[in-house]
Amino acid sequence: MTQAAAKTLATLATPALVLDTVRLDRNLGRLSTRMKGLGVTLRPHMKTAKSIDVARRAFPEGPGPITVSTLAEARYFAGHGFRDMTYAVGIAPHTAAHAMELRKAGVDIKVLLDTVEQAAILGEAGRAAGVTPSAFIEIDCDGHRGGLLPPDPKLLAVAAALKDNGVSLAGVLTHAGESYALHTPDALEAAAENERAVAVDAATRLRAAGHECPTVSVGSTPTAHFATALDGVTEMRAGVYMFFDLVMHGVGVCSTDDLALSVLSTVIGAKPEKGWIMIDAGWMALSRDRGTSAQRVDQGYGLVCDLDGRLYPDLIVAYASQEHGTLAIRAGSSAPLPDLPVGAKVRILPNHACATGSQHERYHVVSGPGGAVTAEWPRIRGW
Amino acid sequence: MTQAAAKTLATLATPALVLDTVRLDRNLGRLSTRMKGLGVTLRPHMKTAKSIDVARRAFPEGPGPITVSTLAEARYFAGHGFRDMTYAVGIAPHTAAHAMELRKAGVDIKVLLDTVEQAAILGEAGRAAGVTPSAFIEIDCDGHRGGLLPPDPKLLAVAAALKDNGVSLAGVLTHAGESYALHTPDALEAAAENERAVAVDAATRLRAAGHECPTVSVGSTPTAHFATALDGVTEMRAGVYMFFDLVMHGVGVCSTDDLALSVLSTVIGAKPEKGWIMIDAGWMALSRDRGTSAQRVDQGYGLVCDLDGRLYPDLIVAYASQEHGTLAIRAGSSAPLPDLPVGAKVRILPNHACATGSQHERYHVVSGPGGAVTAEWPRIRGW
Secondary structure, eight states: TGGGOOOBBTOSSSSEEEEEHHHHHHHHHHHHHHHHHHTTTEETTTTTOHHHHHHHHHHHSSSOEEEEESHHHHHEEEEEEEEEEEEEEOOOOHHHHHHHHHHHTTTTEEEEEESHHHHHHHHHHHHTTTTTEEEEEESSSSSSOOBTTTOOOOOOHHHHHHHHHTTTEEEEEEOOOOGOOOSHHHHHHHHHHHHHHHHHHHHHHHTTOOOOOEEEEEHHHHHHHOOOOOOOOOEEOOSGGGTOHHHHHTTSOOOGOOOEEEEEEEEEEEEGGEEEEESSHHHHHHHHHOOGGGSOOOOTOOOOEEETEEEEEEEEEEEEEESEEEEEEETOOOOOOOOOTTEEEEEEOSOHHHHHTTTEEEEEEOOSSOOBBBEEEEOOOOO | OGGGGGTTTTSSSSSEEEEHHHHHHHHHHHHHHHHHHTTEOOOOOOTTTTTHHHHHHOTTSSOOOOSSSSHHHHHHHHHOOOOOEEEEEEEEHHHHHHHHHHHHOOOOOEEEESSSSHHHHHHHHHHHHHHHEEEEEOOSSSEEEEEEETTHHHHHHHHHHHHTOEEEEEEEEEOOGGGGGSHHHHHHHHHHHHHHHHHHHHHHHHHHTTTOOOOOOOOOHHHHHOOOOTOOOOOEESSGGGTTHHHHHHTTSSGGGGOEEEEEEEEEEGGGGTTTEEESSOHHHOSSOOGGEEEEEETOOOOEOOTTTTTEEEEEEEESSSSSSEEOOTTTOOOOOOOOTTOOOEEOOOOOHHHHHHHSSEEEEEEEETOOEEEEEOOOOOO
16 A cells, blocks of 8 residues: 555554554464474464465465465465465355365365265265365364264264265364363363364274375364364364454463554543543444453453553443444553543454454554554455 | 346355345335424434445435445545535544545535534644534433533533634534433333433523524434424434344334345254254354343344245344354244255344444345345445
8 A cells, every 4th residue: 555654553544453563473473383393284264364464474485274264265365375275164055166166276175064965065066166175074072063073973974975975085173162261271271182182083983984084173272272282183273363362361372462453543532520531443443242241351342552552551442332432441440541632542452353353454564562554454355 | 246136045145235125215214204294304324324325215316414424434425426414423633634625525524523622623624624614512412422411511612612713513413322222112202302302402502602503413213213202403313224123123113024134144054953053144244243132132143034034933143153153043932943954045134234234345135025136235334
C-alpha cells in the first residue's frame, strides 16, 4: 500500500488491526523449535492469520505444509505456492468437487471425513475430476465435535469405503478441542497425551486391518505447547499460537506479552460519573467473541494497552456495541481510571485472535514498541 | 454477478448469506407506514444492511435520509447518491477531518458529539476544510452508553462551544439502547415514551437558551415499533428492523416469520449417539453473537429451517466453532432430530442480523419460498 512506511500508530485511522512481528516471530519460533525437538512436522493452521505474509513468516525458506479451514484459503495459499495442504473441515458434495478441481490443478489437498457416505461422495468427485482423492479419517479424542472413536466398527468401514471408492487414505486426524477449557499444566499434558494416544490407537487399528496410514495428525494450540512426547504422531496442527490471545492466556499457554494482535482505537468520549471511557472499537472491530467469560478471569471484550503495548492496570473493554466500546476498571479493582481524553489512542488485546482478525481487511504491521507502521498485509475472507 | 439468476438455494455453495425480499419489503413497509402515521421522518440506519441494493429497496423513489455507523458507509452511500446522512458515532480528530472532507464534497453529513472538546475539534476540522460543520448533541435517555442528561449544565456549554467554533447545531439525538433488554409491550411503550420525552426535554432546554434545535432524533428498533405518540420528535432512526433477528424476536418486536436474513448451510456429518448433526456454518458464518443467551429463550447460535424457511421444531445450532456448527434439539424438548444426511441443506435464522451480515461479502437474494436466487447484492465493510 502506498505510504504505509510513513504511518505510525499515532496517526493511523481507527479502528485498525495491528500485528507486532517481534511477538509473531517469537511465537512462531517457540512452537517450531518445540516440534523439531519432539520430532514432528508442524503443519500450521492458516485459519487464524489468513495472510500470505504471515505464512511466509512461518516458512522463511519457502512454502511448507499448511492446514486450511475454507476452500477460499486453499485457493489463496495455492495461488501463492503452497501446494501441500489439509482442508480440515468435513467434506460435503460441493466442497468435494471443488477440492478435486484444486487437486487436478496440482494442489496436494487432503480432505477430511468420517462416514461411508462421504467416502462415496469423495470418490465420485475424484472420478469426475479425473484425480485420486486423498482423505483423512477424523478421529474423536475428547467428544468435542465430529470424528470416530478408534474402537468404533465404522473406522474400518470408512477405510474400506475409501478403498472401494478409489480414495487414498492419508491417515488419521484429531483435534483436542476440549483442551481450551483447561488451565493447569497437568491437565494440559494429560490432554496432549490423550490426543496422541487416541490418534495412534486409530492408526494402529487401521494398519492391523491392512490399511496404510502414513500420517498421524494431531493438534490444538494448548496441546501443541504441553505435549511432552509424541510417539507415533507424525504431524502437529495449530493456528492461534502465531498470535495468541486472551483465551490462550487464560488457558496458560502464553503471557499477555506474547499477544501479537491488537486493535488500535481512539477515545471518542467519557462518562466520568460512571467511570467509563468510550472508544471507537466496538464488536465490529473486536468481534463478539467473549471466550474469556467462561474462564477464571473474564477479560470483557479485551485488555487495554497504550500505544507501545503496556497494559493499563485492570482496564478492560467492559461493554461493546457495534461501533462503540466502553472502557472501565475491572470490578473489584482499585486501579485508577487513566486520563484518556478524546483523541487519545489505545490498543486492545483481544479474547480470540481468529475472531478479531476476521473483522478486518488487513494487518498494520509494527515491530515492537515505537509505533512505526512498516507494512500493510492483506487478509482474506469468505469460503 | 454472472449466472446468479440460474442459481438456487439447493445448488449454492455454502455457507452463504440469504436475504428474502418478501420479508424485507414487509418489514420496510411496516415501519415506514408506522412512522408516516406518527408524523415522523424515518432515517434508516444502514449499519445493518450495508448495501446499496437494500437502501434502494427502502427508498424506491430515490435517495432519502440515512444514518451511518462508519465513514466507509458514508463514502459508499454518498457515492450512490445518498447525500443526507447522520454519522451516529461520537467524533474524534481523524473522523472529524474525514467527515468534513465529505461535507466539502457536497455530502450533507451531520456528526455527533457530547463534549466541549469535540466541539473544538470539529470546528477546527471545519475551518481546515472550509465548510460549516453540522453536529447533533448526543443525549443519554437510559444510561446505555454516551450522551448528556438534559439537566446537565454541559448541554448548554456544548451548544455554546458549537456556536463559538462555528458549528451549526443540527439538533439532539438519543438512542434507547436499553430497550433491547425488555420484552413486554408495556415496558417497550414506556421506553419509547421515555426516549421521546428525554430528547424533547433536551431540545426545549436548548431552545430556551436561544439555540435553534431543528431536529429531534430518536431511535431503536424496539422503541420505533412501540412508540404510540412522538410529539416533539422530528425523526426516527432504526436499522435492524429491515431484517429483524432472534434478539428482536425475543424482545417481542417480530415473529420468526419476519426474519429476512438466514445463513444457508450444508450438513457435513453427524453424531447420532449424541443427537448431533454437524453443519458447515460455524461462528465465521453465523458470528459469535449470542444475544439471545440473556433472553428468556436462549436460541443458541440460531434456529434451523428447511430451504423454504420452515422451522424444524426445537432444532438449534447448539455449538459453533470457526467453520463447524452443531445442530441439536433444544434441552427439555422431545422433538425428534430430523433426518438430515451429509449434503442436506438448511437455513439458520441468526441471533443478530448486524453481526451475522457482517461476516459475509454479499447477499444471495430470494423472494419467499421456492429457492430461486434472483440476484447477488454486495455488502461493504471496514471503516
